[in-house]
Amino acid sequence: MARIELCNLEKSFGAVKAVKNLSFTIEDGEFVVFVGPSGCGKTTTLRMIAGFEDPSAGEIRIDGRVVNDLEPRDRGLGMVFQSHALFPHKNVAQNIEFGLRMKSVPQADRVKRVREVADMVRISHLLEKMPNQCSGGEAQRVALARTLVTNPSTFLLDEPLSSLDAKLRRELRAECDRLHQTLKRTFIYVTHDQEEAMTLADRIVVMRSGEIVQVGSPMEIYSNPANYFVADFFGSPSMNLVAGEVVQNGTSTRFRSSWFDFALPERFKAATPGTATLGIRPEHVQVHVGTKGDIELPVRLVEPLGKDTLLYFDASNDRAFVAVTEGLGMADIKVGERVALSLDQHLTHLFDTEGRRVNTA
Ligand SMILES: Nc1ncnc2c1ncn2[C@@H]1O[C@H](COP(=O)(O)OP(=O)(O)O)[C@@H](O)[C@H]1O
Numbered sequence: 001m002a003r004i005e006l007c008n009l010e011k012s013f014g015a016v017k018a019v020k021n022l023s024f025t026i027e028d029g030e031f032v033v034f035v036g037p038s039g040c041g042k043t044t045t046l047r048m049i050a051g052f053e054d055p056s057a058g059e060i061r062i063d064g065r066v067v068n069d070l071e072p073r074d075r076g077l078g079m080v081f082q083s084h085a086l087f088p089h090k091n092v093a094q095n096i097e098f099g100l101r102m103k104s105v106p107q108a109d110r111v112k113r114v115r116e117v118a119d120m121v122r123i124s125h126l127l128e129k130m131p132n133q134c135s136g137g138e139a140q141r142v143a144l145a146r147t148l149v150t151n152p153s154t155f156l157l158d159e160p161l162s163s164l165d166a167k168l169r170r171e172l173r174a175e176c177d178r179l180h181q182t183l184k185r186t187f188i189y190v191t192h193d194q195e196e197a198m199t200l201a202d203r204i205v206v207m208r209s210g211e212i213v214q215v216g217s218p219m220e221i222y223s224n225p226a227n228y229f230v231a232d233f234f235g236s237p238s239m240n241l242v243a244g245e246v247v248q249n250g251t252s253t254r255f256r257s258s259w260f261d262f263a264l265p266e267r268f269k270a271a272t273p274g275t276a277t278l279g280i281r282p283e284h285v286q287v288h289v290g291t292k293g294d295i296e297l298p299v300r301l302v303e304p305l306g307k308d309t310l311l312y313f314d315a316s317n318d319r320a321f322v323a324v325t326e327g328l329g330m331a332d333i334k335v336g337e338r339v340a341l342s343l344d345q346h347l348t349h350l351f352d353t354e355g356r357r358v359n360t361a
């Protein structure tokens, strides 16, 4: 059991407020991912939960009990760091059993337990090897095993995969997912990688500048970003975000930018006129050839990727407007050609001057 409550948690380093009045509850057995750009306070939050960092204010409760004054080893949590920091002169088995030795577990039990967890993360064949004989992915599995062996109520993982290449990252991501499903323990995972957050989390906590900006399931965050920052952070390729203005024009509400003039869906009819940003994900832009769409834009670049083709258009000064089309059907479109596009009525977003998503429920 481990339900972790963070109540008005704060942490300052001198003048730097790393974490500001953060309140959030992680339910027992939940996989929660804290995600946000570098420096937003993720590691500091995790280190306060683990007990490596004293909060400047606020409380941390584990299963209802305030643990602020409890030593890290008495909190029943297991931490996996970004750099796995294995003991270089101990072999893999000795590295894994270290936590058990600290707890004076008898040798026979240690051996049995090390075998069990090595099996669990598929490194039984590596037990006699030294850390410098392990690949990056293997070393990270050893680090996982080293935490697993202590049987923590909660796993705290700080960017555990960020030093690995993309393929290994995906592989170990699946491993974390499987461990969570098998162990049914609480997982708190910190990353700056939106894709890791999307694929692993039951709930995502998006952080920015020491504060929580949105909490939700991956689908909620992806479909209904609270603001421009979240909209821009999740998704690859990113959401198209075009600066312009909302114009009330007698019967219709329109969005005008220097590149196009778009009749906004009916649900935006009460939108406040003036500066705004239009947002639409690349997969929600439909490309037509020879027929009329909502807007028309010139092709800047064509990227055939095999499974799909990305089309980039001139639509704003700072970045291209992207459409994802299935397969290679659009791969032959010429640069400079003007193409008709329709924007999905239900999946078009509008953000106000403060960056908040204009709600049209
Ligand atoms: N020990 C420290 N001393 C001073 N400033 C720190 C310390 N740890 C973190 N910070 C600052 O606190 C902020 C949040 O850092 P951190 O929690 O490491 O962010 P993240 O893990 O999201 O990248 C940053 O501005 C960072 O420079």
Ligand SMILES: [Mg+2]
Pocket: 042, 043, 044
């Ligand atoms: Mg960090």
